[in-house]
Amino acid sequence: MRGRTRVEIDYSKCGDGKGVDPRECAKCLRACDPAIFILHQTPGVKLDPWDPQLWRVTPIWLSLCTRCMKCVGVCPVGAVSVRW
Amino acid sequence: MCDWCTKHGDGGKWYMNAKNYSNELAHRENLEAYLTEQWRAFEQVYIRKIMGFSSVDLGHKLQMPIIGRLLRWNAEKMIHSEGKHRNPVRGDGHFGQVLPLEDAKLILGNLAAEPIIENYCMCRWMQRGIKEACCINFGVLSGVIEKLPRFIPPNSQHRITREEAIARLERNNRKGYVASVWFQPVPYINAICSCENPECGGLRLRRDFGLMTVYKAEYVIEVDPERCQGCKSCVAMCQFNALRAVPSLGRVVVNLDECFGCGTCRHACRHGALRLIPRESVPGLRGRY
Numbered sequence: 001m002r003g004r005t006r007v008e009i010d011y012s013k014c015g016d017g018k019g020v021d022p023r024e025c026a027k028c029l030r031a032c033d034p035a036i037f038i039l040h041q042t043p044g045v046k047l048d049p050w051d052p053q054l055w056r057v058t059p060i061w062l063s064l065c066t067r068c069m070k071c072v073g074v075c076p077v078g079a080v081s082v083r084w
Numbered sequence: 085m086c087d088w089c090t091k092h093g094d095g096g097k098w099y100m101n102a103k104n105y106s107n108e109l110a111h112r113e114n115l116e117a118y119l120t121e122q123w124r125a126f127e128q129v130y131i132r133k134i135m136g137f138s139s140v141d142l143g144h145k146l147q148m149p150i151i152g153r154l155l156r157w158n159a160e161k162m163i164h165s166e167g168k169h170r171n172p173v174r175g176d177g178h179f180g181q182v183l184p185l186e187d188a189k190l191i192l193g194n195l196a197a198e199p200i201i202e203n204y205c206m207c208r209w210m211q212r213g214i215k216e217a218c219c220i221n222f223g224v225l226s227g228v229i230e231k232l233p234r235f236i237p238p239n240s241q242h243r244i245t246r247e248e249a250i251a252r253l254e255r256n257n258r259k260g261y262v263a264s265v266w267f268q269p270v271p272y273i274n275a276i277c278s279c280e281n282p283e284c285g286g287l288r289l290r291r292d293f294g295l296m297t298v299y300k301a302e303y304v305i306e307v308d309p310e311r312c313q314g315c316k317s318c319v320a321m322c323q324f325n326a327l328r329a330v331p332s333l334g335r336v337v338v339n340l341d342e343c344f345g346c347g348t349c350r351h352a353c354r355h356g357a358l359r360l361i362p363r364e365s366v367p368g369l370r371g372r373y
Binding site: 023025 | 124125127128130131139140141142143144147209210211212213214231232233234282283288292
């Protein structure tokens, strides 16, 4: 067993309408071989339920992370950090 | 046949029962409102809480003593929920089964309720940020998805005929995408997807966390040792690592426990060495979906 990995995203640099729009960037989503990230609407925002505009990335399947650090390298604004 | 065939198959496979596709069923259960609520924020389904836990680091949570087992029991109950108190903002009652191209063609050609639409796959969008129109939805769900601009490809005719639906599914199947049919919510059937593993939300939960979101097909693959030349073309098609080339044997072998029975590997075989056989005909696989 590898033990617990923590992958964090700095939402002041990416998502939630601030910084990079993850729908256009999506580099971490595509760089991750085990696909541990998901893209979803920012919760709690009810501006337009039919065509939501605020999106963020959440590292969700953390137990599958292999610590390859590709997401850290590929992020254009340095918003991803991986710790263990 | 699994439990769902016994319950909703009327003596056959659950997805071959015309009743499960009917508009009457959708109207009786008021499913249009339910599906609208579900699809408006479907991408958030993984961060919704089950028993107070979100799916963030689900792998770790399922390993926790006592809590992990309770969580698994609760998640299974939610996925297969047939009750009146289903919560549309979670994945309640939403699960499916892998099926080979032949069965999917029968559904699209005869059983699926019109209108039929082809829209962007939500799983690939969530997991990879990619918009690929390869999801075929039908019945009242079509009308629901049409109202959500992010799922509808621009500049294209998203309403398609039965023949177009079959042609597009076959094209995707030949690419190596796994055809699957979905209850949403059980017993109403309204989607045939072309999935990839692990991008598909259902296959992810099934394969990595053992939750029964997707059942294996009613078939498994069989390799004819006489015909197989060991060219390995089929190995590249398999999404589940069920095929392995054995150089010393000069042929490909199957891991029947891994095989989902989708049959996409057959498209790659130039020697006619692969065919699907009923899962029930293999003693060790009987009842194992």
